[in-house]
Amino acid sequence: MNARISHIAANTFREAVRDRVLYNLIAFALLLVGAAILVGQISIDIERLVVINLGLTAVSLFGMLIAIFIGIGLVSKEIEKRTLYTMLSRPVRRWEFIIGKFFGLAGTLVVNTFFMAIGVFAALLYVSHHLQRPDAWLLVALYFIILQLLMITAIALLFSSFSSPLLSAVFAFSLFVIGSFAEDLRGFAAMTKGLTHWVAGSAAYLVPNFSALNVISSVAHGEAVSRQLVFYNSAYALFYAALALCGAVLIFERRDLK
Amino acid sequence: MPAIEILGLQKTYWVGFWRKRAKRALRPFHLAVEEGEIFGFLGPNGAGKTTTLKLLMGLVFPTAGSARILGMDANDPRVKAQIGFLPEQPYFYDYLTARELLEYYGQLSGVAAKDRAKKVEAMLQRVGLPDAGDIQLRKFSKGMLQRVGIAQAILHDPKVVFLDEPMSGLDPMGRREVRDLIEQLKKEGKTVFFSTHILSDAEALCDRVAIIHLGELRSVGVVADLTASMQGKVELIWRSAMVPASIRALGAECHITGDTVRAVLAENKQDAAIDALRLEKLRLVSVTPVRATLEDYFLQNLGTENAPAEVMA
Numbered sequence: 001m002n003a004r005i006s007h008i009a010a011n012t013f014r015e016a017v018r019d020r021v022l023y024n025l026i027a028f029a030l031l032l033v034g035a036a037i038l039v040g041q042i043s044i045d046i047e048r049l050v051v052i053n054l055g056l057t058a059v060s061l062f063g064m065l066i067a068i069f070i071g072i073g074l075v076s077k078e079i080e081k082r083t084l085y086t087m088l089s090r091p092v093r094r095w096e097f098i099i100g101k102f103f104g105l106a107g108t109l110v111v112n113t114f115f116m117a118i119g120v121f122a123a124l125l126y127v128s129h130h131l132q133r134p135d136a137w138l139l140v141a142l143y144f145i146i147l148q149l150l151m152i153t154a155i156a157l158l159f160s161s162f163s164s165p166l167l168s169a170v171f172a173f174s175l176f177v178i179g180s181f182a183e184d185l186r187g188f189a190a191m192t193k194g195l196t197h198w199v200a201g202s203a204a205y206l207v208p209n210f211s212a213l214n215v216i217s218s219v220a221h222g223e224a225v226s227r228q229l230v231f232y233n234s235a236y237a238l239f240y241a242a243l244a245l246c247g248a249v250l251i252f253e254r255r256d257l258k
Numbered sequence: 259m260p261a262i263e264i265l266g267l268q269k270t271y272w273v274g275f276w277r278k279r280a281k282r283a284l285r286p287f288h289l290a291v292e293e294g295e296i297f298g299f300l301g302p303n304g305a306g307k308t309t310t311l312k313l314l315m316g317l318v319f320p321t322a323g324s325a326r327i328l329g330m331d332a333n334d335p336r337v338k339a340q341i342g343f344l345p346e347q348p349y350f351y352d353y354l355t356a357r358e359l360l361e362y363y364g365q366l367s368g369v370a371a372k373d374r375a376k377k378v379e380a381m382l383q384r385v386g387l388p389d390a391g392d393i394q395l396r397k398f399s400k401g402m403l404q405r406v407g408i409a410q411a412i413l414h415d416p417k418v419v420f421l422d423e424p425m426s427g428l429d430p431m432g433r434r435e436v437r438d439l440i441e442q443l444k445k446e447g448k449t450v451f452f453s454t455h456i457l458s459d460a461e462a463l464c465d466r467v468a469i470i471h472l473g474e475l476r477s478v479g480v481v482a483d484l485t486a487s488m489q490g491k492v493e494l495i496w497r498s499a500m501v502p503a504s505i506r507a508l509g510a511e512c513h514i515t516g517d518t519v520r521a522v523l524a525e526n527k528q529d530a531a532i533d534a535l536r537l538e539k540l541r542l543v544s545v546t547p548v549r550a551t552l553e554d555y556f557l558q559n560l561g562t563e564n565a566p567a568e569v570m571a
Binding site for chain 1: 349353
C-alpha cells in the first residue's frame with residue numbers, strides 16, 4: 001500500500017478509536033456475556049444455539065450500524081468541516097484519500113469484530129463450559145460478517161462521496177435491508193414475468209447479496225461451510241466492494257469542494 | 259519564470275434544483291506572481307478571493323483557463339509537495355493534538371521520518387505554541403488554531419505559500435506576529451500569496467497587490483502606484499475655534515479641538531483655502547499632504563458597486 005494511503009488509513013482508525021466506538025462495543029460484548037447467562041437459565045438444551053444465533057446476529061448488526069454511521073461521514077464530514085482543504089492541497093490524490101478512508105474504517109471494523117467475537121466465545125464457553133469442534137465454523141461466519149462490513153463500508157463511502165450524511169444513511173441502510181433479503185428478491189424475480197421479472201431480476205443482482213453471506217443459522221446448528229462457498233463469497237464481496245469504491249472515486253474525482 | 263501564473267482562469271457554479279442557473283464566481287483573468295514576492299490578493303467579502311485560492315489548490319475545477327505554479331500545472335503532485343496552504347478559518351481534526359496533526363501532515367507532505375519530529379518541534383516554537391503540542395485541538399482557541407494552520411502550511415518548507423485571510427481571528431499581537439512571519443518567509447526566499455480584506459495588512463506587507471471585486475480582477479500593481487492615481491488631499495491646521503464659511507464652501511472636512519481646527523480638503527483647493535484663512539486673519543499652523551491609502555482607493559473605486567446578480571443561462 002502506498003505510504004499516503006496507509007497514513008490516511010491510520011488516521012481514520014485513530015479517529016474512530018478516539019470516538020469511543022470501540023469502547024461501546026467492548027461494553028456490548030460484556031452485555032452479551034450477561035445476556036447469555038440469562039438465556040442459559042431460560043432455555044433448556046438449546047442454550048448453545050441461542051447464544052450463537054443471538055451473538056453472531058448482534059455482531060453483524062452492530063458492525064453494520066457502525067460501518068454505515070461512520071462510513072457516511074467519512075467524506076462528507078471532511079468536506080463540511082473543511083479538513084479536506086489542507087489534505088488535498090498536499091501531494092495526496094483524491095483516490096488515495098478515498099482508499100485510505102476505506103482501509104481505515106475497514107481496520108476499525110475488523111478490530112471491533114475481533115473484540116465482539118471474544119464476547120461471543122466467552123458467552124458460549126459460559127453456557128456450555130467447553131468449546132466443541134464444530135464451533136470452529138463460527139470463525140467462518142465471523143469472516144463472512146467482515147466481508148459484509150467491507151461491502152457496506154464501500155457502499156456508505158460511495159453515497160458519502162456525493163450525498164449528505166442523512167441521505168447517505170438512508171440509502172446505505174435501505175441497501176443493507178434489501179440486501180439481507182436478496183435471495184428472496186431473486187426468488188420473487190423467478191416467479192414473475194415480463195417487466196416485473198426484468199425489474200425485480202435487475203434489482204436482485206444489483207443490490208449486495210448479504211443473505212448469501214449469512215451462515216449464522218447453519219453454523220449454530222454445527223453445519224460445515226463448504227470451501228467453495230468461502231471462495232465464491234470472498235470473490236463476490238471483494239468485487240462488490242471494489243466496484244463501489246471505484247464509483248466513489250469516480251464521483252469524488254470530479255466533485256467541486258465548495 | 260513566475261512562481262504563480264493564472265491564465266484565463268474562470269469559474270461558474272450551476273445552482274438551483276435543476277442546476278440550470280449559472281452563478282459566475284470568477285470572470286476570466288490573467289495574473290503572474292514573481293518568485294520571492296509577497297503578493298496580496300485583496301477584495302471585499304465575496305469578491306472571489308477564496309474561489310481563486312480553491313482553484314489554485316485543485317479543490318474546485320475551473321470552468322475554463324488554467325493555472326501554473328513553479329512552471330508546472332497547479333494540480334501536479336510535484337507542485338503540491340512545494341506549496342503550503344492555510345484555508346480561511348481553518349478547522350483541523352480536533353481529536354488530534356497539535357503535535358500529532360503536524361506529524362500527520364508532515365507524513366502526507368513527504369517530510370522524511372528522521373527529520374519530522376525535529377521539524378514539528380521547531381514549527382510549534384516558531385508559531386508560539388511550544389507548550390501546547392500535547393493539547394487536543396478541540397481545546398484550542400480560534401487564534402491558536404490559526405497558528406497551527408500557519409504551522410502546517412510551512413512545515414514542509416514549501417517554496418510558495420498560500421494564505422487565505424491569515425490574520426483573521428487574531429488579536430493585535432497575533433497579527434503582528436503573523437506579519438513578522440510572512441516577512442521572514444520572504445527573507446527565506448519564499449513566495450507568499452495571501453488574500454485579505456484587511457487593507458492595512460496588505461499595505462504594510464505586500465510588494466504588489468491585485469484587487470478583485472464581484473469576481474472580476476480590477477487592478478494589479480504596487481500599492482503606491484495604485485494610490486498615486488487618486489486625487490490628492492491636503493491637511494490644513496490653523497488656530498481658531500471656528501471654521502469660516504468660505505472654507506466649508508470648498509468642501510473641507512473640519513474637526514475642531516480646543517482652539518485648533520484641522521481641515522482635510524482636495525489638493526487643488528489648497529490655495530483657495532489658504533487665501534480664505536489670510537482674509538479671515540487666521541494663523542495657519544501647517545499644510546501637510548495626505549497620502550492616499552488602499553482604503554481610500556477601495557472606497558473611491560469599489561464602494562458604490564452592488565453584489566452581482568445571478569446570470570441566467
